[in-house]
Amino acid sequence: MAEADIIKAITEVLKADGNVAPLAEGRVFGGELPEGEAQFMPRNAMVIQPSGGVSLAAGSFLNHDTQRIDLFSYGATPFEAEALRRLCRRALVNVRRRIVGGCLMHWIEPAGGFFAGRDPDAAWPRAFQSYQVFHALEEI
Template sequence: MAGDPVAALVAALKADAGIAEQLGESVFGGELPMGEAASMPRKALVLKPSGGPSLTNGSNAAHDTQRIDVFAYGATPAEAAALMADVSLCLLWLQRAVWAQTLIHWVNSAGGYMSGREPDTDWPRVFKSFQVFHALQSVS
């Protein structure tokens, strides 16, 4: 089976005591579930794959990089920004480990952040991209 870097980062964030204290289970991969919309705007995270350059292009390595976009939501722009600051530190401090059956070697910032509002709903959010180096095959 293929490794899933989005699921791995969701699992890592949910396992972090500081993030879990702020969000509980409100960390999602791919998109915000329909049932969550009624509770918004409030603190929540959505992680999405978004392309980016491969650091193993042209090799036979069983590892690759994936850019992951993280969207931090809050009741206010300041709350969303504070959440993103905490999430950024958590991701950047991740050590080589297996999360959700995916080996993550490292997570790096892929640039600065952007604050604003969700276009369709006007919910406050902060957006930031990260580059993840991970194993392509899942780990049992």
């Protein structure tokens, strides 16, 4: 059986959300911004990256785990980047026992507060928040 792709599932959740999708205009990416996107930045876009953290399922024999993710939202202005982050938060915390792209997600919760500032390399306006996702490891 194939392993579930939690990053892909989260990008699909955000692309399908009726509030996030119009503002992001389809620019929701897993891992990093695609190479061709940089020439058009800064503009509304999101990047979902896996990050470290303690597994809440450690020591169990569950075929489930938790994954911490970092969500970076970009905008033409700091206000736009932060507005996009807030919409993403609402979309993510509303996920409850949902199958998306073959991945069963039980819940997504904030893993701390948010931060707004500028990308350290390109100085694009950016907002950031981490989340913890409890999900099945095998594709459904």
